[in-house]
Amino acid sequence: MYPHSKKTIAVPPGATIKEQLQDRHMSQKEFAIRMDMSEKHISHLINGKVELTNDVAQRLESVLGVPAPVWNNLESRYRERLAKVSSELTDEREMNLVKRFPYQKMSVEGWVSKTDDYNEQVRNLRRFFEVANLKVLYTLGILDDCEENEDFFLAAKKQANELKNEK
Incomplete structure (x- = not known):
């Protein structure tokens, strides 16, 4: 389940990575080896628990063929939406106070x-x-x-x- 409010959902770039792996019939284990990263880090990346860095974007470009700027853009949009979800959830909680x-x-x-x-x-x-x-x-x-x-x-x-x- 992705972080969400009533209005916004934040989909991590890992969802796109997961789709890419499914399309290639590639396991996370094999992907981790190809990325020269731990399976745990790849799992966290796919689940949006760690930030997709420029270094990772470069590796993704090499392994999956999707340009690094695309990955960086997906990460940036994800972080913006996470902040928006957080703000909207705070707004929802504050509604009761506003009504007073x-x-x-x-x-x-x-x-x-x-x-x-x-x-x-x-x-x-x-x-x-x-x-x-x-x-x-x-x-x-x-x-x-x-x-x-x-x-x-x-x-x-x-x-x-x-x-x-x-x-």
């Missing part, structure tokens, strides 16, 4: 942009509180005592005042 904020009231105050889209609300609240992840608001002590929606509004008001004073 009186977002509409905050937008009326002009603290955040008006939107009904929860993903946009997550991004706007992160920018407003200047955090990479909303769960950090607990670590910073901003949401420690918040239980009611009004408490969340007061925490946001305090942040708005602090930002205003910084200017």
Whole structure:
């Protein structure tokens, strides 16, 4: 199973390697020998557990005939998608927290942009509180005592005042 969120799936370049091996009726053991690498490393490569380096891309070009830049591009796209999956999963977890904020009231105050889209609300609240992840608001002590929606509004008001004073 590849890493995924509701919107994105990250397919490692190893999936393409696996297809190439199947097309050639080549075992991983034989492939490892041809690549001059351990079977364990090849297994990790195929399963996306290790990064496909430039050196490996050069070896893949020699063994499979697929140009090294193709392998490097597959690796780059995989890493980008892994980051996107991670971000989307974080966004999904933060939706419950976003729903506790009186977002509409905050937008009326002009603290955040008006939107009904929860993903946009997550991004706007992160920018407003200047955090990479909303769960950090607990670590910073901003949401420690918040239980009611009004408490969340007061925490946001305090942040708005602090930002205003910084200017």
